[in-house]
Amino acid sequence: MRQTVPSITEMKKKKQKITMLTAYDFSFAPILDAAGIDIILVGDSMANVVLGMESTTEISLDEMVMHSRAVVRGTERAMVVGDMPYCSCQVDPELALPAARRFTEEAGCQAVKIEWFENTIAVTGRIVQSGIPVMGHIGFTPQTADKLGGIVQGKDIETARRLVEQAKAFEEAGCFSIVLECVPWQIAEVITGILGIPTIGIGAGAGCDGQVLVLNDMLGLFKRFKPKFVKIFADIYGASLDGIRSYIDEVKNGTFPSEEERFSMKADEFEKFRNSL
Ligand code: KIV
Numbered sequence: 268m269r270q271t272v273p274s275i276t277e278m279k280k281k282k283q284k285i286t287m288l289t290a291y292d293f294s295f296a297p298i299l300d301a302a303g304i305d306i307i308l309v310g311d312s313m314a315n316v317v318l319g320m321e322s323t324t325e326i327s328l329d330e331m332v333m334h335s336r337a338v339v340r341g342t343e344r345a346m347v348v349g350d351m352p353y354c355s356c357q358v359d360p361e362l363a364l365p366a367a368r369r370f371t372e373e374a375g376c377q378a379v380k381i382e383w384f385e386n387t388i389a390v391t392g393r394i395v396q397s398g399i400p401v402m403g404h405i406g407f408t409p410q411t412a413d414k415l416g417g418i419v420q421g422k423d424i425e426t427a428r429r430l431v432e433q434a435k436a437f438e439e440a441g442c443f444s445i446v447l448e449c450v451p452w453q454i455a456e457v458i459t460g461i462l463g464i465p466t467i468g469i470g471a472g473a474g475c476d477g478q479v480l481v482l483n484d485m486l487g488l489f490k491r492f493k494p495k496f497v498k499i500f501a502d503i504y505g506a507s508l509d510g511i512r513s514y515i516d517e518v519k520n521g522t523f524p525s526e527e528e529r530f531s532m533k534a535d536e537f538e539k540f541r542n543s544l
Contacts, residue, residue, distance in 0.1 A: 269377065270305050270346040272400045272443045278305070278476070279465040285444075285477025287467050288485070291317050291334045295482060296341030304345050306467075308380060308479060309335040311350045311410070315491070316483035323409045324353040328366050331355075335374035348402055349376040353410045356381060356390050363390040367399050380446065382408040383433055388440050395441030403437030405430055406471065407449035418494075419470075421454045434458045434466075446479060447471040449496070470496030 278285050287306040290296045291313045299307055313334060314326035335349040349370030356363035363381075370376040378400035381391055391401050406420045421427040430450060437445050444465045447455050452472025459466045459475050468475030480496075483489040486503040493499075517523035532540070 269342075269344055271377070272346075275305065275346065275444060275465060279463075285465055285467060287477055287479035289313075289479070289482045290338050290341075291482075293337045293341040296338040296345075299482070300342040300345050305477070306348055306479075307338055307342060307345045308348045309338050309350055309374075309376070310380075310481065311352045312481045312483075314352075316481060316489045322412075326352050326354075328352055328355045328369065332369050332374050335370055335376050339375035346377045347375070348378045348380050349374055350380045351382075356386075357384050357410060360386045360390050364393050364397055367394045367397070367401075371399050378402055378443065380404055382410045383437075384408070384411055388436050391437065391440040391442060400443045401441065402444045402446060402467075403434075403440075403442040404446040404448065405433045405437070405450075406447050419449045419451065421450050427451070427454045427457075430454060431458055431461065434462055438462050438464050444477075447475060470494065 275285060285305050286303075287308055288299055288304055289308045289310040289312055290299050291309060296307060309331065311323040311326050311331065313331070314320040314323045318326065318330070320326065331349060331352050335347065339347050351363065351366060351370075354362075355366035367379045370379050379394065380402040381387055381394075382404040387403070391403065394401050407415065407418055421430040431454075434445055434447075442464060444467060445462065447458060447466050447468050449470040450458075450468070452474055455466065455468055455471035456474035465476035467477040467479050469479045480498075481489070484493065484497040485500045487499045487501065488504050490504065514523065
């Protein structure tokens with residue numbers, strides 16, 4: 268049985284921490300599912316960590332939907348949330364509802380996530396009213412990073428109050444949860460206490476109702492930079508490097524493939540073949 272909006276909401280009420288990670292494909296999604304993750308976000312961070320783009324604003328809706336579909340195929344238990352890319356809502360808000368429908372109907376996601384921008388609340392309201400659950404995202408919002416003037420958001424009274432207003436506005440618009448990215452832990456705690464819906468923090472301290480990290484960061488796969496809030500839980504980069512180096516060595520010295528990894532033709536059949544040449 269998949270996690271649902273009611274089951275995630277219930278976790279906040281029972282003070283059970285919500286776990287969320289990103290995933291982008293059929294290789295990792297089943298591992299997250301088997302480990303018991305509650306929510307998988309097919310984040311537009313895929314632009315950076317999978318596709319090597321400089322900005323998340325470069326990724327297309329087609330790319331996001333294709334990868335979301337692969338994640339849904341690889342999961343049975345986790346709720347899968349598709350991240351609405353910049354082009355699907357900020358360029359023309361009229362495109363947002365059809366885009367959200369592609370995530371649920373074509374990819375099979377259970378919800379979508381929307382970053383804060385000037386028309387967020389109108390867009391969120393429309394999507395929620397159509398029956399699609401929405402997760403909000405405030406604080407550091409990479410799609411509008413150029414307008415934010417820094418990474419950590421809400422460090423003074425005015426900007427902290429703005430975050431509280433944004434969080435409340437998302438809740439009033441019908442969001443079932445909200446991501447708080449790069450927010451002082453004290454402000455994240457206040458917002459978590461005010462809202463009835465769960466907060467999921469990334470760089471927002473331990474007081475949120477749940478936590479999210481980018482999978483490729485926490486597995487040590489993304490080497491371009493390491494944000495302060497990232498903890499590396501496994502060195503998959505190192506393990507992959509060792510494995511690939513062993514493969515290269517064994518191919519070069521002739522120990523791979525061995526008899527174990529080859530196919531044979533019956534000796535008499537091979538003899539006949541040889542004679543036929
Ligand atoms: O795209 C993403 O991975 C995200 C998370 C950092 C919350 O939005």
